[in-house]
Amino acid sequence: MYPQQIIDALRHVRYPGTGKDLIESGMLEDDIRISGYEVSFSLIFQKDNDPFQKSVVKATEAALKTYIDPNVVANIHVKYISQNTKVENRKPTIHAKHIIAVHSGKGGVGKSTVTSNLAIALANHGYNVGLLDADIHGPSMPKMFQTEGCRPVSVEVDGRTLIEPIEQYGVKMLSIGFFVDPEQAVVWRGGMASNALKQLIQDANWGELDYFLIDLPPGTSDIHLTLVGELQLTGAIVVTTPQPVALIDARKGVDMFHNEKINVPVLGIIENMAWFTPAELPENKYYIFGRDGGKRLAEELQVPLLGQIPLVQSIREGGDEGTPIAMQTGHPAATIFDEIASKL
Numbered sequence: 001m002y003p004q005q006i007i008d009a010l011r012h013v014r015y016p017g018t019g020k021d022l023i024e025s026g027m028l029e030d031d032i033r034i035s036g037y038e039v040s041f042s043l044i045f046q047k048d049n050d051p052f053q054k055s056v057v058k059a060t061e062a063a064l065k066t067y068i069d070p071n072v073v074a075n076i077h078v079k080y081i082s083q084n085t086k087v088e089n090r091k092p093t094i095h096a097k098h099i100i101a102v103h104s105g106k107g108g109v110g111k112s113t114v115t116s117n118l119a120i121a122l123a124n125h126g127y128n129v130g131l132l133d134a135d136i137h138g139p140s141m142p143k144m145f146q147t148e149g150c151r152p153v154s155v156e157v158d159g160r161t162l163i164e165p166i167e168q169y170g171v172k173m174l175s176i177g178f179f180v181d182p183e184q185a186v187v188w189r190g191g192m193a194s195n196a197l198k199q200l201i202q203d204a205n206w207g208e209l210d211y212f213l214i215d216l217p218p219g220t221s222d223i224h225l226t227l228v229g230e231l232q233l234t235g236a237i238v239v240t241t242p243q244p245v246a247l248i249d250a251r252k253g254v255d256m257f258h259n260e261k262i263n264v265p266v267l268g269i270i271e272n273m274a275w276f277t278p279a280e281l282p283e284n285k286y287y288i289f290g291r292d293g294g295k296r297l298a299e300e301l302q303v304p305l306l307g308q309i310p311l312v313q314s315i316r317e318g319g320d321e322g323t324p325i326a327m328q329t330g331h332p333a334a335t336i337f338d339e340i341a342s343k344l
Contacts (some may be wrong), residue, residue, distance in 0.1 A: 001034050243290050
C-alpha cells in the first residue's frame with residue numbers, strides 16, 4: 001500500500017452532515033503510516049459529540065477493504081478541532097556518526113548520480129553507509145543501484161516492526177521507488193510526502209552507520225524542512241553544473257542551509273559536468289556548460305569546493321545500467337569520486 005491509495009479510498013466515504021467526501025471535507029490528518037497490510041491515520045471531527053463519528057469510522061474501514069484489499073487492518077484515530085492535532089514526534093532510529101544531505105537547486109545537474117557514486121566511494125573506504133532516496137516525486141536510486149524489482153521486507157527488532165533496507169554494493173538503501181508503481185507519477189500533497197519520508201527514517205532497520213546520505217529533491221520545499229526537523233544534519237553538499245542558470249539555484253540552496261531557521265553547515269560544492277572529455281581524446285577538455293562556475297561560486301560563498309566531475313560517457317552509462325562508476329576501482333572517473341569521499 002501507499003498513501004495515495006488510502007486517499008482515493010476515502011473519496012468514496014461521505015460525511016452525512018454535509019454530503020461531501022472525507023478528503024473534500026479536509027477530515028484526513030496528514031499522519032498516514034503503513035506497515036504491510038496495517039495502516040493508521042487520524043480523522044478530524046468538529047466536536048467530540050459528533051453524531052456521525054462511529055458510522056464514518058465504520059464506513060472508512062469498509063472503504064479500505066473494498067477499494068484497496070480485504071486484508072487491510074485499519075487503526076483509525078479520532079481527533080477533534082478543539083484538540084492539538086499535531087502528530088507526536090518520535091525520535092528517529094537513525095544511529096549515524098554523520099548525516100549528510102545532498103542537494104541541488106534545480107533538477108538535471110546530476111545530484112543523484114553524485115550521491116550514488118559518493119555512497120559507494122565511502123563504502124569502498126570501509127565505512128558503513130546508508131542512503132535515503134528522499135526525492136519523493138522522482139526516485140532514481142532503485143535504477144542506479146539495479147534494484148528496481150526489489151521490495152523491502154519487515155523485520156522485528158526489539159519488539160518493533162521495522163523496514164529492512166535493501167543492501168547493494170555495500171550500501172544500505174531505501175527509496176519511495178520501492179513502494180510505488182514505477183509507471184505512475186507520485187501525486188501527493190506535501191504533508192503526505194513528508195510523512196512517507198518520516199516513516200523511511202524512523203521505521204527502518206538502518207543499524208549503526210558511519211555515513212547516512214540523503215538524496216534530496218531539487219529546490220526548496222517542506223520536505224527539506226521535514227528533514228531538518230527530524231534529523232540533526234552534520235552538513236549539506238550542494239551539486240551544480242558550471243552553467244549560470246544552475247549557479248543561480250545553487251546559490252539559493254546554499255542560502256537555504258545557512259538560513260538561521262535551518263542553520264546547517266554547507267560542507268562543500270561539487271561541480272558536475274565541469275567539462276566534456278571524449279573517450280578517444282582523454283586529455284581534451286571542452287567546457288560545454290561554462291568554465292569553473294562552481295569553483296568561483298564556492299570561492300565567493302567561502303565554502304569548500306569538494307571536486308569537479310567531468311561529463312564522460314562512462315559515468316552516465318554506469319548510472320543507467322545500475323553499476324555506478326565508483327565501483328570500478330582505478331577508473332579515472334572512479335578516482336574522482338574517491339578523492340571527493342576522502343575530502344568529505
